[in-house]
Amino acid sequence: METVRVLVLRAAGVNCDEETAYAFELAGAGAQRVHINRLIENPSMLEDFTILAFPGGFSYGDDVAAGKILANQVVHHLVEPIRRFIENGRLVLGICNGFQVLLKAGFLPGWDGAVGSKSFAELPVSITDNDRPQYECRWVNLEPVSDRCVFLTPGQRLCIPMAHGEGKIVTRDAAVLARLQNENYIAFRYVDAEGRTGGFPINPNGAIDSIAGLTDSTGRILGLMPHPERHIHRTQHPHWTRLGEREPDGLTIFRNAVNYAKSHL
Amino acid sequence: MNQWRIEVSSRKGFADPRGQAVRDELRELGITTVEAVISARVYLIEAEMDAAMAKRVAEELLTDMVCQDYYIGRSAIPAGPVAASIIEVHLKSGVTDPVAESVVTALKDMGVPNAFVRTARKYVLVGSITDSQRDLIARNLANDCIEEVIFGADAEPPSPHTRPYELQLRDIPILDLDDEGLLQVSKKMDLFLNAAEMQTIQAYFQKLGRNPRDIELETLAQTWSEHCVHKTLKSRVEMDLDGQPIHFNNLLKETVFRGTQELAKPWCISVFSDNAGVIEFDETDAVCFKVETHNHPSALDPYGGAATGIGGVIRDPMGTGMGAKPIANTDIFCFAPPDTPMSEVPRGVLHPRRIMRGVISGVRDYGNRMGIPTVNGAIYFDRRYIANPLVFCGNLGLIPRDKAFKHATAGDLVVVVGGRTGRDGIHGATFSSGEMTHEHDQIFSHAVQIGNAITEKKMLDVLLQARDQGLYSAITDCGAGGLSSAVGEMGAEIGAEVDLEKVPLKYAGLNYTEIWISEAQERMVISVPPENAERILALFASEDVEATVIGRFTGDRQLVLRYQGTEVGRLEMEFLHEGIGKQTRKAVWKTPKLSEPNLPEKDDYTSELLAILSSWNVASKEWVIRQYDHEVQAGSVVKPLVGARHDGPSDAAVIRPKLTSDRGVAIACGMNPLYGDIDPYWMALSGIDEAIRNLICVGARPDRIAVLDNFCWGDCNRPETMGSLVRAAQACYDAAIGYSTPFISGKDSLNNEFRCEDGSRIAIPATLLISGLGIVDDVHQCITMDAKRAGNWLFAVGLTKNELGGSHFYKLRGELGANVPRVEIARSSETARRIHRAILQGVIVSCHDCSEGGLAVALAEMAMAGDLGIDVDLRGQPCSQDCTRADMRLFSESNSRYVVEVPADRFDAFARLMLNLPFGQIGRVVEEPHLTIRQGGSILVQTDLNAIRSAWQNKIG
The missing domain is CATH 3.30.1280.10 (Phosphoribosylformylglycinamidine synthase subunit PurS)
Known part of the structure; x- marks a missing residue:
């Protein structure tokens, strides 16, 4: 069987590309880090890949707003090839800044053909400053919610770190939130170790309904604020010296993606 | 438009x-x-x-x-x-x-x-x-x-557009000036050169039979600045140590350097010669480490000054050898207490709380944007930092061992890459070498530099590709002195010519001198063999990074500067780099006559313990730590905060810099300015001992530890201040030899003084930061400081002495004392080796160093971090004979001590490993969330984890 190929997109200020590529490799894929200029020059190269990953970082310094400038670039240069990529049944993962890009470019939640410049200004969901208005780096627990999203294992709670200053999910109005809830768009919620939602620090940014990640209508796009690629080794857990051997939680997401790609694509 | x-x-x-x-x-x-x-x-x-x-x-x-x-x-x-x-x-x-x-x-x-x-x-x-x-x-x-x-709503912002520059040559007549005239020129041009240096320059131009151009004087001033050449530390010194004369021909070479030279460790690859010290990591890679200060700019613009401090030090490993990949940041700050009343803040100085917040935000925003984890740091508070805050920024890099050296060759092109040049940062190098005054915020506002991390990140991404493709022959960063230092340094042996109008500018209007000495950020200079020029320029362009050929390395050992074809400056490289005369400095150290305070003994010290836990220096820095990304690059092993609830203060950080390898690097620091008020010699030794202890606690190899020095002192023209510096430098040599631990790089920042409006002066306390790195063979063997399991035994290793001088316990009462902690280096070094062996054998499950606040604070922190209780009886504590009082046993800050936790079934193995060392069983970890410290029948401390937490947390924020 052919290896699953992952394109990890680089751009000015993206800084989690290496470990994201490595996480996919650990999960059995072949990953290639590609600068966005190369993809814009030759969008058809996307066809050689089955997973597209937008890694974390500070694309273009998060100037104007987190992920905004890169989202603008994607909207104006790469919308069509990425839309085809998704329509062909392939997978897209956005982590932290990558999630912010997917939201602001309209791929998530991806309603009503929201991707593209015309409706770019009418997005239903966005992401803004944390309630505690500063950058925050801490470990959080995530409860998988959507049964549609191929990246998650139902029932398996994940302990992985978050690290961001703009991670609070906001919706345009209550109807948007209701649709996210009722139609299974919520991929992960922030919870405590026992699975209960709560205020800071359980929900570290004040996201509405404790939303930590979203999926789209196909379940093949996942965007999340915390960083699964930072828990792919036992010694990354903040109190690993108190724990025995165990599989690092973050790896699950990459394994699920690669296994799905292997069996479906 | x-x-x-x-x-x-x-x-x-x-x-x-x-x-x-x-x-x-x-x-x-x-x-x-x-x-x-x-x-x-x-x-x-x-x-x-x-x-x-x-x-x-x-x-x-x-x-x-x-x-x-x-x-x-x-x-x-x-x-x-x-x-x-x-x-x-x-x-x-x-x-x-x-x-x-x-x-x-x-x-x-x-x-x-x-x-x-x-x-x-x-x-x-x-x-x-x-x-x-x-x-x-x-x-x-x-x-x-x-x-x-x-x-208001009506005013409009000033027009941003600037006029283009028209060439106007400026000669500075100095040939006939007397000393006073020379000094006036130096002062007027903010050159910060003294009379002897100005005379040397005058003699050089008299020989040439012409006056210098402004750009030539500026080049000399940058290159000869304290900041760039460390003339104080390299000077000849006549020292009077309590009446006994000591002579140094070159202070640095005969103390800090000498230790490294005598040790001649084969695993030291490049020391004191490049932008960072380089040591072996594994078979294929090396790690390099550099810590810089950015004090003066941070005083004027805390946010920008600190941001460019971290931005600048990141470029040091990037400019070491053929360029390293930055893998970790460290940040150590010294401020006045944030609760200082506004009335005590001198005119021209920002309030310490504003400085602290600005500095932390600046480091956060730049470090996080670069995608480099900030894994280690400390904040130290003392009123004397009010006008001169200290901002130490460090960066650790990973570099292939076969890329650890560089060599620019005649014929190579001079290429500047990264950011554009503007008027920012002009005179940073010279400005940082002088004292500050209440007018500095007006006069030196242009010395403040503004950073853009993404420009640096983009540049880094391409530089590493260019390095691996072998497209350039040498690299260095554009730091203090800007292009003048970078090109001057790189071409020191061969000569260089530069066409200044080719340097890309942020906006029009810069004259040729401004272009040459601007300290605009995010620039590096590389030397490129002409045959690679096309490829490398295309590579930079492919990721939207500017790279521009601005000149050529020549081979004639001249520095030639042109603007639009007109020669605007010419200096011999030899004069530029070797011409600065050696100076002799007087130094005096008189051991101060201090005494121990006469404090009544008490029955219960719980409130003292809680007060120390909530003091500015000891209290949790979690508010700061959480603003820094310490996880990026996915190499984190021992984090700054550890334990059951992730809130315990780790002794050191450990990272795994290669995703595919289990080898690690531990990073820690040691510093205690209060001890310097008693004796800078013991302050320095204590700092080194502390840095080493911290590394040992997490599992670093004692035979693979290297340290860095950062000297921050006041005005060393005063013999007493110079004498204090000499004492610290002497300790560095003794420690290097005694621990067999080499210094691999260092930096000094002198003249950290402030002249108030009324002429009075505020000098910082003598401050030596020791940063240490140690290699960890397998990160799975690392341990952390949090108590692990109820029932385990606790041991104190190392002797507690009557050494409360400069302690936090005395500080609570406004006392300094006299008995500063000393170090028995040989025994300390042996203790470190034994502890390490015990860690490798799995005999110890947690280990914490005793430092600020002594044994009592160490125990409180271990209990809190482990979310477990601790019950201790001090009768088991190994003590010197004169350590007779309970307060000494609890709070003495004697060096070379550890508290370790040993499972009951490892008791024998542990005891065998510690044979002939001072160690004693002091108690155990218990389930109930209490801390009890007794001495036989009398209870000295009795408190619970909630009280400890609430004392320790949420002080800073």
Whole structure:
């Protein structure tokens, strides 16, 4: 069987590309880090890949707003090839800044053909400053919610770190939130170790309904604020010296993606 | 061209964190009449676009339409019954505006080319304020050095456009000047050169039979600055040590360097010669480490100064050998206590709380954006840092061992890459070498540099590719002194010629000297063999990084500077680098006559313990730590905060820099300025012992530890201050040899003094920061300081002595004392080796060093971090004979001590390993969340984890 190929997109200020590529490799894929200029020059190269990953970082310094400038670039240069990529049944993962890009470019939640410049200004969901208005780096627990999203294992709670200053999910109005809830768009919620939602620090940014990640209508796009690629080794857990051997939680997401790609694509 | 003004603010119902933060700050300033502050970001765009396009730009690019509103034009003050005023903060002309640069990029993507963009912040203050309050608010919202304030709704920001420069040569007549005249020239041009140096320069030009050009004098001043050449530490010294004369021909070479040289460790690859010290990591790679200070700029502009401090030190490993990949940051700060009353803050100085917040934000924003984990740090508070805060920024890099050296060759091209050159940072090197005064914020505002982390990150991404493709022959960073230092250094052996008009500028109007000495950030200089030029320029262009050929390395050992074909300067490299005369400095150290305070003994020391836990120096720095990304690059093994609830203070950090390898690097530091008030020799030794202990605690190999020095002192023209520096340098040599631990790099920042308006001076305490790195063979063997399991035994290793001098216990009572902690180096070194062996054998499950606050604080921290109780009887504590009192046993800060936790079934193995060392069983870990410290029948400390937590946490924030 052919290896699953992952394109990890680089751009000015993206800084989690290496470990994201490595996480996919650990999960059995072949990953290639590609600068966005190369993809814009030759969008058809996307066809050689089955997973597209937008890694974390500070694309273009998060100037104007987190992920905004890169989202603008994607909207104006790469919308069509990425839309085809998704329509062909392939997978897209956005982590932290990558999630912010997917939201602001309209791929998530991806309603009503929201991707593209015309409706770019009418997005239903966005992401803004944390309630505690500063950058925050801490470990959080995530409860998988959507049964549609191929990246998650139902029932398996994940302990992985978050690290961001703009991670609070906001919706345009209550109807948007209701649709996210009722139609299974919520991929992960922030919870405590026992699975209960709560205020800071359980929900570290004040996201509405404790939303930590979203999926789209196909379940093949996942965007999340915390960083699964930072828990792919036992010694990354903040109190690993108190724990025995165990599989690092973050790896699950990459394994699920690669296994799905292997069996479906 | 049309001009558009677009204002963006939070929509009603969504938070406005910046406005809220400003309102809170106003409360702190005592202004209570402002009910609310509404903040907006203002974009000023000059471009060929019509109203429809402007609307699209507002909606699609600048505004988050889910939670923000925009206004095209200048929005009026909201109507209503309450008075309101507007303050707008604009960047001064020429100041780097990263957001504006990104908007230009995005506009291009939207089909609007050639836009010119500026951004500003607008604040609407709801409530009535007086004019003087308004001015006070403005001073707090804007930094005079880089920002301009506009009041009201009608005023317009100043025009940003600058005029092009026309060449005007400037000779400086010095040939016939006497000493006084020479000094006047030095002062007038802010050269910071002394009479002897000016005479040397005069003699050189007399020999040439001409006067120097401004650019030549400036080049010499940069290259000969304290900052660049460390002339004090390298000077000849006549030392009087309590009446006994000691002579040094070169202080640094005979102390710090000498230790490293005598040790001649085969695993040291490059020491004291490059931008960072380099040691072996594994078979294929090396690690390099550098710590710099950015004190003066951080005093003037805490945010920008600290940001460019970290930005600058990251370029040190990037400019080491053929360029390293930055893998970790460290940050150590010294401030005055944040609760200092405003009335104690001298004129011309920012309040310590503002400095602290600015510095932390600056380091955070730059370090996080670079994608480098900030894994280690410390904050130290002392009133004497009020006018001279210290900002130490360090960076660790990973470099292939076969890329650890560089060699520029005659014929190579001089290529500048990265950011553009502007007027920022001019005279940074010379300015940082002098003392500060109350007028500095006016005179040296141009010495402040403004950073843009993404420019540096982009440059780094391409440089590493170019390095691996072997496209250049040498690299160095453009730091202090700008191009003058970078090109001057790189071409020192061969000579170079530079065409200054080729240097890409941020804006027009810079003269040739400004281009040459600007310290604009995010620039590196590489030397490129001509045959690689095309490939490397294309590589940089492919990721939108500017790279420009500006000259050539020649082979004639001359430095030749041209502007549009006209020669504007010429110096011999030999004179530039070797011409500076050696100076002799007088140094005196008189051991101060101090005595121990006479404090009554007490029965119970619980309140003292809690008070130390909540003191500025000891209290949790979690508020700061969590603002730094310490996880990026996915190599984190031992984090700054550890334990059951992730809130215990780790002794050191460990990272795994290669995703595919289990080998690690531990990073830690040691510093204790209070000891220096008693004796800088023991201060230095204590700092080194502490750094080593911290590394040992997490599992670093004692035979693979290297350290860095950062000397921050006052004015060393005063023999007493110089004498204190010499004492510390002597300790560095003794420690290096005694521990067999080499110094691999270092840096000094002298003249950390402030001259107040009334002429009085404030000098910082002698401050030596020791940063250490140690290799960990397998990170799975690392341990952490949190108590692990009820039932385990606790041991104290190392002797507790009657050494409360300079301790936090004395500090509580306003005492200094006399008995400063000393070090028995041989025994300390043996203890470290044994502890390490015990860690490798799995005999110890937690280990914590005893430092600030002594044994009592160490135990409290272990219990809290483990979320477990500790029950201790001090009768088992190994003590010296004169350590007779309970307060000494609890709080003495004697060096070389550890508390370790040993499972009961490892007791014998542990005891065998510790044979012949001072160690004793002091108690055990217990389930109940209490800390009890007794001595036989009497209970000295009795408290619980909640009380410990509430004392230790939430002090700083």
